[in-house]
Amino acid sequence: MGVETALLISAGIGAVSTIASASAQTSSINADITRYEDEKRYAELRATQDEIARRRVMDDTLAANRAIAGAAGILDDSRSFIAIQQDVVANAVKDISAIRLNAKIANSKYDQAIVNSKIKQQSVAYNAIADVSSYAANGWNYYNYYQPAPKTKTESIGPGESLARFGNVQGAGLQR
Numbered sequence: 001m002g003v004e005t006a007l008l009i010s011a012g013i014g015a016v017s018t019i020a021s022a023s024a025q026t027s028s029i030n031a032d033i034t035r036y037e038d039e040k041r042y043a044e045l046r047a048t049q050d051e052i053a054r055r056r057v058m059d060d061t062l063a064a065n066r067a068i069a070g071a072a073g074i075l076d077d078s079r080s081f082i083a084i085q086q087d088v089v090a091n092a093v094k095d096i097s098a099i100r101l102n103a104k105i106a107n108s109k110y111d112q113a114i115v116n117s118k119i120k121q122q123s124v125a126y127n128a129i130a131d132v133s134s135y136a137a138n139g140w141n142y143y144n145y146y147q148p149a150p151k152t153k154t155e156s157i158g159p160g161e162s163l164a165r166f167g168n169v170q171g172a173g174l175q176r
Helices: 003-072 079-145
Strands: none
Touching: 003 079
Protein backbone atom coordinates (compact mmCIF):
# COMPACT_ATOMS: atom_id res chain seq x y z
CA MET A 1 0.00 0.00 0.00
CA GLY A 2 1.40 3.31 -1.08
CA VAL A 3 1.19 6.72 0.48
CA GLU A 4 -1.59 7.74 -1.90
CA THR A 5 -3.76 4.80 -0.83
CA ALA A 6 -3.18 5.56 2.85
CA LEU A 7 -4.20 9.17 2.29
CA LEU A 8 -7.36 8.08 0.46
CA ILE A 9 -8.23 5.75 3.35
CA SER A 10 -7.56 8.57 5.82
CA ALA A 11 -9.88 10.89 3.88
CA GLY A 12 -12.54 8.18 3.79
CA ILE A 13 -12.30 7.62 7.54
CA GLY A 14 -12.58 11.37 8.14
CA ALA A 15 -15.66 11.55 5.92
CA VAL A 16 -17.31 8.59 7.67
CA SER A 17 -16.52 10.12 11.06
CA THR A 18 -18.12 13.39 10.00
CA ILE A 19 -21.24 11.60 8.77
CA ALA A 20 -21.51 9.62 12.03
CA SER A 21 -21.10 12.80 14.10
CA ALA A 22 -23.74 14.62 12.04
CA SER A 23 -26.10 11.67 12.45
CA ALA A 24 -25.66 11.71 16.23
CA GLN A 25 -26.22 15.47 16.39
CA THR A 26 -29.32 15.16 14.21
CA SER A 27 -30.73 12.46 16.50
CA SER A 28 -30.07 14.66 19.53
CA ILE A 29 -31.78 17.64 17.87
CA ASN A 30 -34.76 15.47 16.92
CA ALA A 31 -35.06 14.41 20.56
CA ASP A 32 -34.99 18.07 21.60
CA ILE A 33 -37.72 18.91 19.08
CA THR A 34 -39.88 16.06 20.39
CA ARG A 35 -39.32 17.26 23.96
CA TYR A 36 -40.30 20.84 23.02
CA GLU A 37 -43.46 19.60 21.32
CA ASP A 38 -44.36 17.53 24.40
CA GLU A 39 -43.74 20.51 26.70
CA LYS A 40 -45.86 22.69 24.42
CA ARG A 41 -48.77 20.22 24.65
CA TYR A 42 -48.32 20.05 28.42
CA ALA A 43 -48.41 23.87 28.66
CA GLU A 44 -51.62 23.94 26.61
CA LEU A 45 -53.17 21.28 28.84
CA ARG A 46 -52.09 23.08 32.00
CA ALA A 47 -53.58 26.36 30.69
CA THR A 48 -56.86 24.62 29.86
CA GLN A 49 -56.97 23.06 33.33
CA ASP A 50 -56.23 26.44 34.96
CA GLU A 51 -59.00 28.05 32.91
CA ILE A 52 -61.47 25.36 33.91
CA ALA A 53 -60.46 25.70 37.56
CA ARG A 54 -60.91 29.48 37.44
CA ARG A 55 -64.36 29.10 35.85
CA ARG A 56 -65.26 26.62 38.59
CA VAL A 57 -64.18 29.11 41.28
CA MET A 58 -66.26 31.80 39.56
CA ASP A 59 -69.31 29.55 39.40
CA ASP A 60 -68.89 28.57 43.06
CA THR A 61 -68.56 32.22 44.10
CA LEU A 62 -71.63 33.23 42.10
CA ALA A 63 -73.64 30.35 43.61
CA ALA A 64 -72.44 31.22 47.13
CA ASN A 65 -73.40 34.85 46.59
CA ARG A 66 -76.89 33.80 45.45
CA ALA A 67 -77.25 31.54 48.47
CA ILE A 68 -76.15 34.26 50.90
CA ALA A 69 -78.38 36.83 49.21
CA GLY A 70 -81.34 34.46 49.33
CA ALA A 71 -80.77 33.67 53.02
CA ALA A 72 -80.43 37.38 53.81
CA GLY A 73 -83.60 38.22 51.92
CA ILE A 74 -81.83 40.27 49.22
CA LEU A 75 -83.59 40.25 45.90
CA ASP A 76 -81.80 38.90 42.81
CA ASP A 77 -82.52 42.10 40.93
CA SER A 78 -80.92 44.35 43.57
CA ARG A 79 -78.39 46.73 42.08
CA SER A 80 -75.73 45.93 44.68
CA PHE A 81 -76.21 42.19 44.23
CA ILE A 82 -75.97 42.51 40.44
CA ALA A 83 -72.83 44.70 40.79
CA ILE A 84 -71.16 42.12 43.03
CA GLN A 85 -72.00 39.30 40.62
CA GLN A 86 -70.70 41.35 37.68
CA ASP A 87 -67.44 42.04 39.56
CA VAL A 88 -66.97 38.32 40.14
CA VAL A 89 -67.51 37.62 36.43
CA ALA A 90 -65.24 40.52 35.36
CA ASN A 91 -62.42 39.31 37.63
CA ALA A 92 -62.78 35.79 36.27
CA VAL A 93 -62.68 37.08 32.68
CA LYS A 94 -59.47 39.01 33.46
CA ASP A 95 -57.88 35.96 35.09
CA ILE A 96 -58.87 33.70 32.19
CA SER A 97 -57.45 36.23 29.72
CA ALA A 98 -54.18 36.26 31.66
CA ILE A 99 -54.09 32.45 31.67
CA ARG A 100 -54.62 32.38 27.90
CA LEU A 101 -51.96 35.06 27.35
CA ASN A 102 -49.44 33.13 29.44
CA ALA A 103 -50.25 29.97 27.48
CA LYS A 104 -49.67 31.81 24.19
CA ILE A 105 -46.36 33.18 25.46
CA ALA A 106 -45.23 29.71 26.53
CA ASN A 107 -46.30 28.22 23.19
CA SER A 108 -44.47 30.98 21.35
CA LYS A 109 -41.28 30.19 23.27
CA TYR A 110 -41.62 26.49 22.48
CA ASP A 111 -42.35 27.24 18.82
CA GLN A 112 -39.22 29.43 18.65
CA ALA A 113 -37.15 26.69 20.29
CA ILE A 114 -38.46 24.19 17.72
CA VAL A 115 -37.61 26.53 14.84
CA ASN A 116 -34.13 27.15 16.27
CA SER A 117 -33.59 23.40 16.59
CA LYS A 118 -34.63 22.84 12.97
CA ILE A 119 -32.24 25.58 11.83
CA LYS A 120 -29.49 23.96 13.89
CA GLN A 121 -30.35 20.62 12.27
CA GLN A 122 -29.96 22.15 8.80
CA SER A 123 -26.67 23.71 9.84
CA VAL A 124 -25.39 20.32 10.99
CA ALA A 125 -26.39 18.76 7.68
CA TYR A 126 -24.78 21.49 5.55
CA ASN A 127 -21.60 21.46 7.65
CA ALA A 128 -21.39 17.69 7.27
CA ILE A 129 -21.77 17.99 3.49
CA ALA A 130 -19.05 20.64 3.39
CA ASP A 131 -16.70 18.58 5.57
CA VAL A 132 -17.24 15.39 3.57
CA SER A 133 -16.64 17.32 0.35
CA SER A 134 -13.46 18.76 1.81
CA TYR A 135 -12.22 15.31 2.83
CA ALA A 136 -13.00 13.97 -0.63
CA ALA A 137 -11.25 16.85 -2.41
CA ASN A 138 -8.19 16.70 -0.17
CA GLY A 139 -7.98 12.93 -0.45
CA TRP A 140 -8.18 13.08 -4.24
CA ASN A 141 -5.60 15.88 -4.40
CA TYR A 142 -3.21 13.96 -2.17
CA TYR A 143 -3.79 10.87 -4.25
CA ASN A 144 -2.93 12.76 -7.44
CA TYR A 145 0.01 14.52 -5.80
CA TYR A 146 1.69 11.28 -4.75
CA GLN A 147 1.01 9.39 -7.98
CA PRO A 148 4.23 8.58 -9.78
CA ALA A 149 4.68 10.43 -13.04
CA PRO A 150 4.21 8.52 -16.26
CA LYS A 151 7.54 7.01 -17.39
CA THR A 152 7.35 8.31 -20.96
CA LYS A 153 7.01 11.97 -20.09
CA THR A 154 9.75 12.28 -17.48
CA GLU A 155 12.75 12.03 -19.76
CA SER A 156 13.81 15.68 -19.51
CA ILE A 157 12.85 16.22 -15.88
CA GLY A 158 15.57 16.03 -13.30
CA PRO A 159 15.81 13.47 -10.53
CA GLY A 160 13.16 13.79 -7.82
CA GLU A 161 10.81 15.90 -9.96
CA SER A 162 7.57 14.65 -11.42
CA LEU A 163 4.79 15.91 -13.63
CA ALA A 164 2.27 15.01 -10.92
CA ARG A 165 3.84 17.62 -8.68
CA PHE A 166 4.32 20.45 -11.14
CA GLY A 167 1.88 19.55 -13.93
CA ASN A 168 4.29 20.37 -16.69
CA VAL A 169 7.94 20.84 -17.40
CA GLN A 170 7.79 24.66 -17.17
CA GLY A 171 6.07 24.42 -13.78
CA ALA A 172 9.06 22.42 -12.57
CA GLY A 173 11.39 25.22 -13.61
CA LEU A 174 12.98 23.10 -16.32
CA GLN A 175 13.38 23.83 -19.99
CA ARG A 176 12.86 21.27 -22.71
